[in-house]
Amino acid sequence: MIDLTHLNTLQVPAKAKDLILLKSPKDLKKLRVDEPYMFLGLGANVLFTKDFPGTIVKIDLKGKKIISENDEEVMVEIAAGENWHDFVTWAVENNWSGVENLALIPGTVGAAAVGNIGAYRQEVKTSILNVQCSIPNTSQAEIFNNSACQFAYRESFFKHHKEYLVTAVQFGLSKNSTPKAAYEETIKIRTEKLPDWTKIPTAGSFFKNPIITNAQCSMLNAQIKDLQTYPTENPDLIKVPAGKLLDELGWKGKKIGSVSTHDKSALVIINLGGASGAEIFDYSEKMRADIKKNFDIDLEYEVLIV
Ligand SMILES: Cc1cc2nc3c(=O)[nH]c(=O)nc-3n(C[C@H](O)[C@H](O)[C@H](O)COP(=O)(O)OP(=O)(O)OC[C@H]3O[C@@H](n4cnc5c(N)ncnc54)[C@H](O)[C@@H]3O)c2cc1C
Structure with missing residues (x-):
């Protein structure tokens, strides 16, 4: 084993x-x-x-290359096993913009496409041109263009077709603006707000931010003071921060056994040392039940439960 x-x-x-x-x-x-x-x-x-x-x-697929470029933009191809933050840093060092707000997100380039990672109102889908895939047991490679990837909030075609291995991702980056300031600001904010996963075991935000109807949102506004809301592509639906809902119910820093949430975010579960996966899952289910009971909202997992 x-x-x-x-x-x-x-x-x-x-x-x-x-x-x-x-x-x-x-x-x-x-x-x-x-x-x-x-x-x-x-x-x-x-x-x-x-x-x-x-x-x-x-x-562990590695490699970065420029496919084409002109005065305005550059198209690069990055192997799926490359470290995401290293790729962002490489883009910023070359003065190519498009992914700088996604600095410091832990993980690989392939998984970034699978999960359509996002932060600070930027999602990786806006920079992805194509995704290359293989399927075990077939010799074929397939290329998905952006629309075939069916990207949505932390969603993609690949998330639901787990037989597809993402082997490389092609990005289109702009040469028309300077990404350095946003990159540095992102790193500063994330370092202040989020735990360093190399020291504190965590998987980041455990749940997606719920998307609710206008009517549900009015009810929430009556229950929670200063609730920040975010528009979605559908004018009838609104995104609300799961962390704020959990914070409202006292989950920030709440410790049960060896599991807690981060003292700066109720959405970020941390392993205090020696917690089993089952213990962490139980903790997260208690959070979901609490949100359901108090706000009648079903929290959806952002983390893949295996
Ligand atoms: C401290 C912290 C902060 C975080 N902040 C953010 C954030 O701001 N925004 C955000 O979106 N996420 C965030 N995350 C979550 C995480 O960083 C992302 O989901 C990241 O993309 C995961 O990459 P990974 O390589 O670890 O993927 P894994 O966890 O290894 O895999 C995730 C999923 O992708 C699949 N997968 C992985 N690689 C491939 C591949 N090549 N082909 C096909 N399927 C594949 C796996 O089977 C699994 O289903 C954070 C996590 C932590 C720990």
């Missing part, structure tokens, strides 16, 4: 039957597709609640 404790940022001590370190898409040939398998990047968006009864395929 393979120990996964250091392959997930919550440092949950789960095990898997086998591990393949994928350095080339050709390594997929080693995978037995008649048994369960799961692709894994840094493990910054997963909670293992039990041992995994199959093979973990850890994505």
